[in-house]
Amino acid sequence: MPYPYTRRNLFLEPEFYEYSQFDKDLIQPEWSEQRLAFAASLEAANPPQPAEKPPSPKTEGAFELRDILSGIWRGDLDEDDFQTEMGALAALVAKFEIFRRLFKTYDGKLRKLPDAEVAAPSDYVLLARILCRECADSELSYLVSTLLKLTDMLTSLPPGTYAGEDRANLRNIIRDEQKLVETWSGRVKQDATT
Amino acid sequence: MPQLDELGFILAPTVRSRAYVQFFVEQDIKPQNAFLIPGEERGWDGPDTVEVTLPNRERPFLFRPGVPARTTAERAGWKLIELPDADINSAACVARLSLPDADILIYSGLSKALLKKQTLDTGVRFLHAHGGYLPHYRGSTGFYYSLLDKGKLGMTAIWINAGIDTGDIVARRWYDPIVGLDVDYVQDPVMRAQLLADVINERLQSGHYPVVQADGVHPLHFVIHPVLKNIALDTVRP
Numbered sequence: 001m002p003y004p005y006t007r008r009n010l011f012l013e014p015e016f017y018e019y020s021q022f023d024k025d026l027i028q029p030e031w032s033e034q035r036l037a038f039a040a041s042l043e044a045a046n047p048p049q050p051a052e053k054p055p056s057p058k059t060e061g062a063f064e065l066r067d068i069l070s071g072i073w074r075g076d077l078d079e080d081d082f083q084t085e086m087g088a089l090a091a092l093v094a095k096f097e098i099f100r101r102l103f104k105t106y107d108g109k110l111r112k113l114p115d116a117e118v119a120a121p122s123d124y125v126l127l128a129r130i131l132c133r134e135c136a137d138s139e140l141s142y143l144v145s146t147l148l149k150l151t152d153m154l155t156s157l158p159p160g161t162y163a164g165e166d167r168a169n170l171r172n173i174i175r176d177e178q179k180l181v182e183t184w185s186g187r188v189k190q191d192a193t194t
Numbered sequence: 195m196p197q198l199d200e201l202g203f204i205l206a207p208t209v210r211s212r213a214y215v216q217f218f219v220e221q222d223i224k225p226q227n228a229f230l231i232p233g234e235e236r237g238w239d240g241p242d243t244v245e246v247t248l249p250n251r252e253r254p255f256l257f258r259p260g261v262p263a264r265t266t267a268e269r270a271g272w273k274l275i276e277l278p279d280a281d282i283n284s285a286a287c288v289a290r291l292s293l294p295d296a297d298i299l300i301y302s303g304l305s306k307a308l309l310k311k312q313t314l315d316t317g318v319r320f321l322h323a324h325g326g327y328l329p330h331y332r333g334s335t336g337f338y339y340s341l342l343d344k345g346k347l348g349m350t351a352i353w354i355n356a357g358i359d360t361g362d363i364v365a366r367r368w369y370d371p372i373v374g375l376d377v378d379y380v381q382d383p384v385m386r387a388q389l390l391a392d393v394i395n396e397r398l399q400s401g402h403y404p405v406v407q408a409d410g411v412h413p414l415h416f417v418i419h420p421v422l423k424n425i426a427l428d429t430v431r432p
Contacts, residue, residue, distance in 0.1 A: 017417045022423075141343055184425055188341075
């Protein structure tokens with residue numbers, strides 16, 4: 001049986017993982033196989049056609065999600081606008097966990113603006129890159145859990161959704177995610193034997 | 195048999211409620227009453243009796259996960275009150291809970307049924323055992339995260355407030371996981387039951403409920419992903 005959590009488009013029909021049931025012997029190999037197959041299919045898929053959509057007009061007091069995420073990634077988020085990078089990241093993680101969707105624009109308190117459009121898959125890829133880095137640098141298992149859910153969402157879309165840089169980043173995310181799961185799995189098994 | 199007149203229960207047709215009643219009956223603690231949430235009893239296809247070894251006890255607790263809470267409570271002579279609705283926050287339930295019965299209710303409701311403002315405003319204080327060491331492991335799958343992080347299960351008794359697992363802490367304890375025993379339907383409910391019984395025993399002996407100062411503010415741990423949950427469960431697999 002294939003990995004059960006990416007069988008539908010999770011952007012359209014989100015998964016909330018309540019009372020998840022799984023076969024203990026199959027869940028991890030199925031998950032790994034699904035991820036590696038997706039990474040391989042990124043090579044073969046036709047890239048998407050560039051969108052011709054004009055940029056949305058800038059709203060006063062609005063912050064682009066892309067800019068917030070880029071600021072967190074580079075470590076230069078304007079602290080006059082947002083308290084700290086980790087604070088902003090925690091707020092975005094909470095929004096993702098509760099609603100399973102992010103929006104393209106927020107106000108200075110990271111509240112969704114009226115009529116804000118849903119964020120693009122590319123924005124979720126950047127959030128996943130940030131989580132990969134934070135998970136590698138910390139011992140925060142709950143961020144690994146969020147990363148797994150986020151990558152479930154990203155890999156529930158057709159591989160052709162992603163273009164150039166996002167493809168490369170998504171392959172790296174899948175590689176890092178595999179390493180993280182191996183690390184946690186190894187740690188638990190080691191603790192059990194000592 | 196010690197009876198604490200201020201104490202009552204809210205029980206649901208769940209394995210957790212079964213553990214609570216069985217543990218309190220075994221400890222010979224009788225509440226003033228117990229409210230029963232209507233609903234179909236959950237099935238149990240495991241062994242009739244499960245031996246659970248717990249800290250601070252000379253002998254294991256013999257848990258019968260298949261015996262409904264109602265059955266155990268009736269046999270022990272508890273005063274049982276049927277709630278009119280499965281929704282604990284419904285107007286009918288709130289009206290019933292507002293009548294002068296127990297002042298403190300140990301809450302063991304249906305899963306995901308959080309107490310809303312109208313219920314919290316009845317004047318009753320709700321005591322809850324959370325499956326996670328607070329304030330560090332907030333969220334419904336807190337103990338899976340602590341199994342991953344520390345190889346231990348944490349349990350915390352709190353006074354319920356409007357936040358998610360943010361109420362004042364009454365008592366908390368780390369437990370070593372028991373290899374070979376189901377976590378969701380045996381270890382978690384029985385460990386919660388023991389912690390609550392210890393709280394009530396302390397109340398009976400000292401006249402006060404214990405208080406624990408929360409150490410810091412910690413993020414909510416959202417529902418754990420199944421791959422990580424599976425890794426966490428490796429800690430209890432033979």
